[in-house]
Amino acid sequence: MSERGWDPQDWDEPTREVVRRRLEEVPPVRFFTPDEERMLEAVADRIMPQGDRDAGQRIPIVPWIDDKLFHDRRDGYRYEELPPQREAWRLGLAGIDQGARARFSRIFVELEAASQDVVLRDVQRGTISGEAWASVPAARFFSAVLVPSIVKTYYAHPMAWEEAGYHGPSSPRGHARKGLDGVDPWER
Amino acid sequence: MSEGRTLHAPGIHGETVPMRDLAHQEVDFCVIGAGAGGGVVGAKLAEAGFEVVILEAGPHWDPTRDFVSDELGSYRLFWTDERISGGADPVELGSNNSGRGVGGSTVHYSMVKMRARREDFRRRSLDGSVAGAELSDWPLSFEELEPYYEEIEDALQVAGPAFYPWGRRRRRFPQREHELSAKAEVLVRGCTKLDIPVAPAPVSTLSAPHGDRPPCVYRGFCNYGCTTNAKSSILVTYIPRAIHAGAEVRPDAMAVRIEHDTRGRVHGVVYFRGEDRAPRLQRARAVIVAGYSVETPRLLLNSASPAFPDGLANSSGMVGRCFMIHSGHQVFARFAERVNPYKSPPGLALSEHFNRTMPGAGFIGGYTVEVVGPHVGDFATRVAGARGLWGDDLRRLMRDYTHYSGIGIVGEVLPQRRNFVSLHPTERDVHGLPVPRIEFGYHDNDRRLIEHAVARMKEIMAAAGGQDVWSADRTAHLLGTCRMGRDAATSVVDADCRSHDVPNLFICDGSVFPTATAANPSLTIEAIAARCADRIRDLARRGELS
Numbered sequence: 001m002s003e004r005g006w007d008p009q010d011w012d013e014p015t016r017e018v019v020r021r022r023l024e025e026v027p028p029v030r031f032f033t034p035d036e037e038r039m040l041e042a043v044a045d046r047i048m049p050q051g052d053r054d055a056g057q058r059i060p061i062v063p064w065i066d067d068k069l070f071h072d073r074r075d076g077y078r079y080e081e082l083p084p085q086r087e088a089w090r091l092g093l094a095g096i097d098q099g100a101r102a103r104f105s106r107i108f109v110e111l112e113a114a115s116q117d118v119v120l121r122d123v124q125r126g127t128i129s130g131e132a133w134a135s136v137p138a139a140r141f142f143s144a145v146l147v148p149s150i151v152k153t154y155y156a157h158p159m160a161w162e163e164a165g166y167h168g169p170s171s172p173r174g175h176a177r178k179g180l181d182g183v184d185p186w187e188r
Numbered sequence: 189m190s191e192g193r194t195l196h197a198p199g200i201h202g203e204t205v206p207m208r209d210l211a212h213q214e215v216d217f218c219v220i221g222a223g224a225g226g227g228v229v230g231a232k233l234a235e236a237g238f239e240v241v242i243l244e245a246g247p248h249w250d251p252t253r254d255f256v257s258d259e260l261g262s263y264r265l266f267w268t269d270e271r272i273s274g275g276a277d278p279v280e281l282g283s284n285n286s287g288r289g290v291g292g293s294t295v296h297y298s299m300v301k302m303r304a305r306r307e308d309f310r311r312r313s314l315d316g317s318v319a320g321a322e323l324s325d326w327p328l329s330f331e332e333l334e335p336y337y338e339e340i341e342d343a344l345q346v347a348g349p350a351f352y353p354w355g356r357r358r359r360r361f362p363q364r365e366h367e368l369s370a371k372a373e374v375l376v377r378g379c380t381k382l383d384i385p386v387a388p389a390p391v392s393t394l395s396a397p398h399g400d401r402p403p404c405v406y407r408g409f410c411n412y413g414c415t416t417n418a419k420s421s422i423l424v425t426y427i428p429r430a431i432h433a434g435a436e437v438r439p440d441a442m443a444v445r446i447e448h449d450t451r452g453r454v455h456g457v458v459y460f461r462g463e464d465r466a467p468r469l470q471r472a473r474a475v476i477v478a479g480y481s482v483e484t485p486r487l488l489l490n491s492a493s494p495a496f497p498d499g500l501a502n503s504s505g506m507v508g509r510c511f512m513i514h515s516g517h518q519v520f521a522r523f524a525e526r527v528n529p530y531k532s533p534p535g536l537a538l539s540e541h542f543n544r545t546m547p548g549a550g551f552i553g554g555y556t557v558e559v560v561g562p563h564v565g566d567f568a569t570r571v572a573g574a575r576g577l578w579g580d581d582l583r584r585l586m587r588d589y590t591h592y593s594g595i596g597i598v599g600e601v602l603p604q605r606r607n608f609v610s611l612h613p614t615e616r617d618v619h620g621l622p623v624p625r626i627e628f629g630y631h632d633n634d635r636r637l638i639e640h641a642v643a644r645m646k647e648i649m650a651a652a653g654g655q656d657v658w659s660a661d662r663t664a665h666l667l668g669t670c671r672m673g674r675d676a677a678t679s680v681v682d683a684d685c686r687s688h689d690v691p692n693l694f695i696c697d698g699s700v701f702p703t704a705t706a707a708n709p710s711l712t713i714e715a716i717a718a719r720c721a722d723r724i725r726d727l728a729r730r731g732e733l734s
Contacts, residue, residue, distance in 0.1 A: 012415060014253055018261035047578045076267045076282025080274030080625070117579065124576060147578055148569045155565040155586070156260045164589040166530060166564045169257030171415055174405025178532050180370040180525040 010186065012171050019168075022156065026060045031069040031086070036093050037062055042109045043096065046116050047147055048154040059157040065089075065149050079144055081137050091132045092141045096123060098130025197431055198250035200417050200424045201400065210436040211470065215239040217724075218457045218472035220443045220487065223292015224713040225697035226478030227422035228340070230437075231430035232721030238728075240435040241470055243459055245483075246289030248439035249423055255413030259565045262412035265289060265296050269623070271482060272612050276629030279513055279663050286480070286666070290439055291423025293480070294710060296411045298534045299391040299419060300558060301346045302598075302707035303337050303715075305355055305543065306330040311703050315545055315552045321602040321631055322510055324702040327674045327683035328716075330356070336715035341390075344420035344714075345398045348390030354540040363395045366404065369532030371561045374523065374593040376537050378652030379557075389538040389558065392420040406532040408561070422714075438470075444619055446475055446491040446500055452690045453734075454500075460619055474692040474724075474733060476685075478717070481511060481666040481699045485609045486624045488670070501670075501687040501695075506680050508609040508669050511628060512704045515599035515638050516664035518560055518570075519645035520592050521654025527593040529561035542644065543706045551636040553600035555706045557645060560594040567592065574660035595648065597641045598664055600706040602631045609669050665709050670699040684723040685716065692734060696720050 011019070029037050044061040045051075053059075069086055082088050100108040100119045108116060122128035123146070126139035154160050161168055167187045177184045196204040215238075219230040222244035230242040247264075249255065256262060267286035273279055287293030307314055309326040317323060334356075340346075341362060348361030365388040368376065372388075379386035393404045393414070404418040417424050427437055440462040447456040447469065456471040477484050485508040489499040499507050535558045543554040562570060568586055571577055577585060607629065611622035630638075642659045649657050673679025676688035681700055687693040696717050698709050705712065727733045 011257065014255065014415075015257040015261070018256045018258045022260075048583065049580055073263070074268050074270050076269065076286055077271045077273045077280065077626075079278050080272050084270070120578075124578075143573055143576075147572050151568045151572050151578075151582070152260065152565045155568040156258075160586075161564055163583070164564050164568075164586050165526075166589060169407075169409065171257035171407045171409065172405065174407040174416075175528075175531040176406075178367065178369045178406050178528075180373055180523075180527065182370060182528060182531070183526065 010173060011169055015169055015171055019158065023158070026063050027067040029063055029066045031066045032062070036090070037066070039093055039097065039108055040065070042116065043120065043146070044150050046113065046120055047150045059154055059159055061150055061153045064153045079140055081140055082145070083135060085145070088136050088141060088145055091136045092146060095128065095130040095132030095136060095138065098132055099123065099128035102129040195436065197437060198248050200251055200428060202250060202252035205428070205431055207431050208434055208436050210239060210241045211438070213239070214471035214473060215241050216472070217241070217474050217476055218243065218470050219476045219478060220457060221292060221478035221480065221483070221697065222290045222422070222427065222437055223287060223478065223480065223697070224294050224422055224710050225717045226476065227291065227426040227430065228714050228717035229476055229478065229696045229721045230435055231426040231433065232718060233724060234430050234433035234435035236721065236725045240430065241472070242430065242435060242437045243441040243443050243457060243470065244290050244437065244439050245442040246439065248290040248437065249295065249413065251413065251415055251417055251424065255415045257407065257409045257412070257415065259412065259563050265413055269617060270615065271623060272615065272625040274625060275607065275627035279626065279628050281482070281626070285664060286482070290427055290437060291421045294421040295413050295423055297421070297710055298708070299393050299410060300535045300538065300708040301341065301344065301390045301392050301711040302556065303355065304330070304705040304707050304712050307544070308703065308705040318552065318602060318633060321604055321633070323602060324671070324673060326702055327672055333712070333715050333719065336718040337711060339718050340711055340714040344392040344425055345394055346390050346392050347395040349388040352390070353385050353387050354543070361390055366391065366393070366395050366533070366536050369406070369536050369561070370525070370527045371529050371593045372537035372559045374527060374652045374654070375539070375557070375559050375595050375648065378648035379539055381651035382648060384539055384541050384648070386537060386539040389535050391533055391536065393533055394418045394420065404533065408531045408533070410533045442619070443479070443487055444490060444621055446487065446693070448491070448493065448496070448500060448690070450495040452495065454690060454693050474694070476694040476696050478695070478697040480697050481669045482609055482624050482626060484695060484697055484699045485669040486611065489611050490621055501680055501689045501693055503689045504677055504680060506671060506678065509605050510603035510668045510671055511607045511609050511626060511666070512601050512603055512668040512701070513628065513666055514664040514704060514706070515555070515601055515634060515641070516596055516662040517599065517638055517642050518594050518596035518660045518662050519642060519649050519657060520594040520660065521649040521652070521657040522588055522591050523593055523652070523654055524591070526590045528590050529567070529593060530563050532561070534561045535559045542641065549640055551633045551640065553602070553633070553637060553706065555597040555599035555637060555641045557595055557597055557641070557648070560596040562594065564589055570660050575658060593654070595645050596662065597645070598706050598708055599634070599637055599641055600704050601634045603668055603671070603703060604631055665698065667698045667701040667704050667709060670695045671702040672700040673702055684727070685720040694720060694724065
């Protein structure tokens with residue numbers, strides 16, 4: 001990591017602790033059932049594909065979504081058409097399987113990646129079939145719950161920061177080269 | 189009256205400071221909420237010699253320990269209790285605009301300190317009536333508020349340009365402008381190409397040392413709490429003043445009901461402390477509610493009694509009504525140069541060129557164009573939401589994150605009765621109280637304004653040399669729900685923020701705005717609070733408070 005220029009020594013202690021926990025203390029899955037976990041792993045792998053990384057090197061996504069649901073940490077608002085978050089997730093995952101079965105006669109995890117994408121696009125457009133979607137509007141679930149949860153978790157990881165060209169927080173020293181094409185010495 | 193023990197509150201440099209304990213006595217004022225409104229009015233009343241308790245639902249932050257330079261690590265700064273968002277255009281709350289903890293939203297605000305325009309106070313007189321909207325004049329004039337704008341600009345040491353091109357001639361900002369960030373240079377370049385006036389933004393982060401606070405280091409995590417204390421939040425300015433002057437700032441104290449008698453005189457506030465399930469009472473001779481546009485009307489509605497079945501201070505039926513937001517639509521583009529949007533405060537340049545009713549534009553009111561610079565997770569989420577991107581497409585675009593720059597509006601939204609905050613009929617919070625339900629839908633005028641703004645912003649970004657120009661639908665600040673006005677039949681408080689119905693009840697936050705303006709609201713909220721404190725002091729001296 002430090003070869004790439006992020007040197008945690010430059011971070012203040014509270015920030016270092018938050019990132020350390022993210023890297024070293026991935027929580028166990030306690031909210032999702034094993035089937036739901038397997039399925040959300042498959043969904044997350046289509047929303048933020050990490051096929052270029054070895055299995056042990058991938059950014060963990062599902063444990064962090066599970067952790068939020070296990071502790072039921074809310075977001076401060078919920079769109080009226082959606083049920084509370086735990087229910088929304090359970091129903092949404094069930095609905096994705098219902099849609100997969102309706103279209104391909106198989107459950108989501110058994111589908112090829114391309115077919116999985118077809119199912120997810122159906123969710124995104126709100127055209128997916130399945131009774132679960134009567135209580136959870138599919139397009140809203142996709143755009144307000146499913147995708148942001150996965151994307152936010154992915155881009156909270158230092159490996160994702162590196163990929164985006166972001167060298168991580170700089171606190172307390174801040175930034176000196178702030179203008180266009182400005183590159184601080186540790187960002188080279 | 190027996191003085192309680194001495195408490196210890198967090199200071200701003202990691203130390204603790206002694207604080208009075210006023211829990212067991214009747215105080216002069218109980219202020220509910222320690223943000224832009226409550227912090228200012230509470231501090232000024234304490235300095236005027238009154239006994240003041242400020243109740244705050246969230247923690248008292250220690251900037252040296254509680255703030256982190258990390259997006260997800262900062263979720264505690266936001267109001268995360270459930271709220272139900274409905275209507276034709278349901279709004280995003282939580283981290284988008286709702287703070288929790290001492291300092292309120294000023295802990296994570298973008299620090300743009302714009303004054304409202306002189307015309308903003310007379311919109312009904314100047315623009316006439318608009319069907320479906322409750323366009324009103326303010327019961328205050330710009331001239332009445334101007335000295336308070338100056339007072340707050342001084343207290344927060346606002347940094348701004350020597351010459352500010354819009355509005356009334358004004359005195360110099362207390363601190364000089366900040367060096368432009370790359371994302372601000374992009375806005376300046378685009379506007380300059382199109383002959384649109386543009387200027388460094390007035391912002392409340394220090395450009396030079398002030399007292400025991402150092403200047404800004406351009407760390408860029410302003411929206412997640414400032415670890416260096418350069419940012420002039422209420423947490424590091426008015427709150428220390430309040431405590432020093434003898435006020436008690438009581439954190440983790442969630443107010444749930446305002447106690448009152450059958451004549452409608454308030455005498456205390458019921459609240460819950462931390463995890464303790466036993467309700468407590470803070471006795472007070474007067475109450476000032478400063479919980480912002482959702483929690484303020486929620487508290488008044490939850491304080492209903494047989495004498496006031498529709499909620500306290502609600503004889504007009506306007507408590508909760510005319511809920512407003514600012515449209516906050518954004519345009520992003522990719523640039524050949526590295527913009528590094530994560531560096532520096534978000535909004536260091538702006539244009540008020542479109543902040544006026546423009547004849548022939550097809551709508552009334554206007555918008556300010558500002559700079560936005562999301563951090564990597566926020567940006568990824570925005571791309572995914574606005575463009576429907578996911579999978580390899582999203583990962584590919586995100587490799588260029590440091591080359592994307594953004595601008596966005598603070599757009600005026602008209603007040604409408606049909607946009608309102610109410611109590612949810614079935615859902616309850618941990619205290620068993622109804623959660624708030626918010627209903628919002630844009631007026632046609634708002635939609636035309638947004639369309640105009642997005643088109644202009646795309647032109648600006650293209651003129652600046654941007655490629656891959658795209659827009660994101662966003663909303664910003666919350667306003668209204670307890671509007672101020674002269675007429676008790678159509679408004680909740682008067683120009684002094686005093687309830688028309690309840691003489692010892694005041695409301696002092698963004699909920700009193702009768703119209704939204706197109707300015708970031710914190711400076712106006714703080715100026716109203718500073719004026720409210722002076723008015724209360726004068727009323728009390730004349731014996732007119734009770």
